Amino acid sequence: MEKNIFVLLTMLAFFTLQVLAQFPRCKSDITIGPFESFTTVIVGDGFFSPDCLTVHMGTTIIFEYQGNTNHTVTSTNGPFGNCNQRALSPEIDVTLNNDNSTYIFYPQGRGTLFYKCNILGHCERDGMFGKVLVI
Numbered sequence: 001m002e003k004n005i006f007v008l009l010t011m012l013a014f015f016t017l018q019v020l021a022q023f024p025r026c027k028s029d030i031t032i033g034p035f036e037s038f039t040t041v042i043v044g045d046g047f048f049s050p051d052c053l054t055v056h057m058g059t060t061i062i063f064e065y066q067g068n069t070n071h072t073v074t075s076t077n078g079p080f081g082n083c084n085q086r087a088l089s090p091e092i093d094v095t096l097n098n099d100n101s102t103y104i105f106y107p108q109g110r111g112t113l114f115y116k117c118n119i120l121g122h123c124e125r126d127g128m129f130g131k132v133l134v135i
């Protein structure tokens, strides 16, 4: 009887880990203090850094291009790592390159902005996605 419970718990732990492994994790997870007027997310070739950012209401987020090929900041409905859909609210779809190297995001309320790079393959293949949690 005890052996059966052990086997059951082992299987449960195994399947739980399998499910958790499906969700991408933050490569970096930064929280910005409550009185910062702005913070920066670097848009590079194949990454956003930090990819997970927490700010307080009133902090502006500057997406700063430091790449060699075009990238976009494109809002999605989430969850983190979703490369498929675009979000309509807030709808953001900005191409960044040497001619247009910054996008300034002014959060209008608390909540999470999920975003990705919409250039083919950049989100799916390179993992170009991120989120901004506004608290």
Ligand SMILES: [Cu+2]
Pocket (backbone or CB within 6 Å): 046, 070, 071, 072, 117, 118, 119, 122, 123, 128
């Ligand atoms: Cu890109």
